[in-house]
Amino acid sequence: MYAYHLFLNIKKVNHIVKTGAKCVIEGLQKAGVKTIFGLPGGAVLDIFSKLYHAPFEFILARHEQGATHMADGYARATGKVGCCIVTSGPGATNAVTGLATAYADGIPMVCISGQVPSSMIGNDAFQEADTTGITRPVTKHNYLVSNVDDLPRIIAEAFVIASTGKPGPVLIDIPKDVQQATTLAPIPETVEIRGYRPTIKGHPGQISKLAKAINKARSPVLYVGGGVISGNASEELIELAHKAQIPVTTTLMALGAFPETDPLALRMLGMHGTYAANNAVSHCDLLISVGARFDDRITGTISSFATNAIKAHIDIDPSAIGKSVKTDIPVVGHVKDVLKDLIPKVNPAEHNEWLKQIADWQKEYPLDYDRTTSDLLPQYVIEQIYEITKGNAIITTEVGQHQMWAAHFFKYTKPRTFLSSGGLGTMGYGLPAAIGAQAGMRDKIVVDIGGDGSTQMNFQELVVAVEHGLPINVIIINNKRLGMVRQWQDMFYDKEHSATILAQHNRPQNEQIKSNNRPEYLPDFVKLAEAHGALGIRVESKKDVAPALRKAFETEGPAVVECMVKEDENLYPMVPPGASLLDMVHKMT
Amino acid sequence: MKHIITAVVENKPGVLARVIGLISGRGYNIENLHVDPTPEDPDISCIIMTVPGDDRVLEQVTKQLNKLVDVIKVTDHAEEK
Numbered sequence: 070m071y072a073y074h075l076f077l078n079i080k081k082v083n084h085i086v087k088t089g090a091k092c093v094i095e096g097l098q099k100a101g102v103k104t105i106f107g108l109p110g111g112a113v114l115d116i117f118s119k120l121y122h123a124p125f126e127f128i129l130a131r132h133e134q135g136a137t138h139m140a141d142g143y144a145r146a147t148g149k150v151g152c153c154i155v156t157s158g159p160g161a162t163n164a165v166t167g168l169a170t171a172y173a174d175g176i177p178m179v180c181i182s183g184q185v186p187s188s189m190i191g192n193d194a195f196q197e198a199d200t201t202g203i204t205r206p207v208t209k210h211n212y213l214v215s216n217v218d219d220l221p222r223i224i225a226e227a228f229v230i231a232s233t234g235k236p237g238p239v240l241i242d243i244p245k246d247v248q249q250a251t252t253l254a255p256i257p258e259t260v261e262i263r264g265y266r267p268t269i270k271g272h273p274g275q276i277s278k279l280a281k282a283i284n285k286a287r288s289p290v291l292y293v294g295g296g297v298i299s300g301n302a303s304e305e306l307i308e309l310a311h312k313a314q315i316p317v318t319t320t321l322m323a324l325g326a327f328p329e330t331d332p333l334a335l336r337m338l339g340m341h342g343t344y345a346a347n348n349a350v351s352h353c354d355l356l357i358s359v360g361a362r363f364d365d366r367i368t369g370t371i372s373s374f375a376t377n378a379i380k381a382h383i384d385i386d387p388s389a390i391g392k393s394v395k396t397d398i399p400v401v402g403h404v405k406d407v408l409k410d411l412i413p414k415v416n417p418a419e420h421n422e423w424l425k426q427i428a429d430w431q432k433e434y435p436l437d438y439d440r441t442t443s444d445l446l447p448q449y450v451i452e453q454i455y456e457i458t459k460g461n462a463i464i465t466t467e468v469g470q471h472q473m474w475a476a477h478f479f480k481y482t483k484p485r486t487f488l489s490s491g492g493l494g495t496m497g498y499g500l501p502a503a504i505g506a507q508a509g510m511r512d513k514i515v516v517d518i519g520g521d522g523s524t525q526m527n528f529q530e531l532v533v534a535v536e537h538g539l540p541i542n543v544i545i546i547n548n549k550r551l552g553m554v555r556q557w558q559d560m561f562y563d564k565e566h567s568a569t570i571l572a573q574h575n576r577p578q579n580e581q582i583k584s585n586n587r588p589e590y591l592p593d594f595v596k597l598a599e600a601h602g603a604l605g606i607r608v609e610s611k612k613d614v615a616p617a618l619r620k621a622f623e624t625e626g627p628a629v630v631e632c633m634v635k636e637d638e639n640l641y642p643m644v645p646p647g648a649s650l651l652d653m654v655h656k657m658t
Numbered sequence: 659m660k661h662i663i664t665a666v667v668e669n670k671p672g673v674l675a676r677v678i679g680l681i682s683g684r685g686y687n688i689e690n691l692h693v694d695p696t697p698e699d700p701d702i703s704c705i706i707m708t709v710p711g712d713d714r715v716l717e718q719v720t721k722q723l724n725k726l727v728d729v730i731k732v733t734d735h736a737e738e739k
Binding site: 202206260264387 | 666672677717718726
């Protein structure tokens with residue numbers, strides 16, 4: 070009889086005892102994770118051995134930075150939490166740029182890193198780094214798990230923290246012995262974190278105050294940031310703008326939050342914003358910021374930013390309010406909830422005079438380039454992408470001139486269709502982000518618009534797209550320059566092109582390489598694409614752009630189209646750093 | 659102006675580093691620092707620190723301290739010099 074009881078008990082206990090590694094798998098499953106990006110290593114082998122049997126799609130990146138950008142692109146395109154797993158030491162340090170990119174743009178992500186065994190932490194062990202120390206300023210929160218009993222709770226908490234409030238990346242660092250240790254603790258159904266309670270509902274008094282200001286305003290502007298996309302508040306925004314006829318300008322992060330084909334769309338504002346948007350913001354009497362943070366690339370000189378306007382600010386992050394610009398009507402809360410409460414209080418209005426003024430500004434300086442030239446211009450390539458896809462694509466970008474042209478010459482009409490590193494400005498983001506986006510949205514055309522400089526930064530990830538049959542399209546605007554930096558050298562550094570000319574000709578004297586072996590292309594992206602198993606096409610003239618793009622979009626696997634554009638085309642309009650939004654440069658003098 | 663900032667936090671490893679990182683990362687010096695578990699609940703600690711610095715910047719720091727997951731409550735008792 071005694072023996073029988075013992076047997077029963079053991080059976081029961083066996084059923085729920087699990088290792089830390091198993092807790093990770095169960096926690097991820099419970100959080101609804103379907104796709105994981107990452108790269109294995111010694112300190113995460115236990116988790117990977119459990120992945121062997123787990124029902125996830127695992128996408129093996131070739132560099133941890135790539136894995137983090139893939140998880141980030143997946144999160145931006147789908148709205149779900151992106152997930153990646155990396156090893157200790159260099160695995161974790163390689164992930165830092167991706168975490169910082171996601172942190173700067175408020176992207177929900179959970180990154181699991183392996184760590185050397187607890188007993189070896191602090192001993193300068195092989196592949197040891199103080200991962201929680203290093204990632205503390207670039208994550209919303211991070212954990213070093215010291216006891217396996219805490220692990221199930223920590224995983225559940227990580228997903229809640231990553232996806233609520235202002236979203237952001239969360240890192241969980243798990244020592245190898247904790248992955249191997251066993252626990253009885255279940256994954257909790259709900260989490261309760263006493264120091265973490267993001268405000269969701271806006272204060273009714275503040276919302277009424279804002280509604281009154283809107284009803285009184287003669288020349289209001291909605292200035293919209295990435296919060297409207299992460300808060301899924303696009304519909305409410307459109308309803309508010311239409312009801313009260315308020316023109317809408319979006320930041321780079323918010324492209325697509327308001328259809329750019331709408332007559333009320335002012336398009337992007339700021340350093341490379343439109344003339345109409347920057348004028349509207351500078352002359353409005355009420356500026357309603359929705360999920361934006363008055364970034365320095367938006368405001369220009371703070372002292373001359375929207376000087377005549379009452380400034381209202383709707384944001385889920387209390388620390389964003391009043392950070393750089395004094396706010397008259399702050400509303401802390403989730404944008405979707407706040408807008409829903411606000412709309413019924415707002416009266417229908419027309420603002421005809423104001424809209425007429427805006428239309429005049431739009432006519433005065435539209436976004437434009439030389440369409441008559443026979444030269445292949447970067448803007449033309451982007452416009453062709455827009456026309457061929459009919460605007461129905463997910464665009465990712467690298468960072469630089471091409472990124473701004475991608476913002477100017479493609480009209481975004483839906484949220485989560487423009488994925489770009491806005492805050493941190495991470496070159497090398499676009500290609501892996503495109504892979505992540507395509508992994509989450511299989512039926513969409515995904516296009517990475519890159520420069521020749523930044524596309525090289527994570528080009529190795531192209532094999533991942535080939536491997537998984539993810540038909541991303543990498544369109545390289547090749548001007549043989551680090552173009553944006555070269556443009557700043559033109560404008561502010563006496564045209565001294567130090568370290569920005571990637572081709573061997575036209576380099577400064579001290580950068581010339583004395584060699585008879587001068588390859589024509591540096592690198593040859595067509596060969597590089599082929600070496601990775603993708604289609605590679607080079608385009609040298611205007612007439613070849615559309616056929617090449619069509620071929621790329623139609624081909625089954627990934628494709629790289631390298632467009633050899635005019636080398637020294639500059640990006641306009643531009644507000645020089647430290648100038649007012651009204652001091653726009655429209656052309657190089 | 660000198661600020662006396664109190665932060666009620668989780669009594670866990672790494673929390674002090676998070677709090678101090680936000681202040682030192684902006685180039686401000688902490689002149690005085692005191693940390694003790696609260697008598698009512700040993701899982702909670704109270705950090706008291708004296709930080710001289712610009713009012714606006716420290717207001718921002720206080721808001722960001724409040725955002726930290728392990729920080730339960732922050733109060734800034736701005737003190738006359």
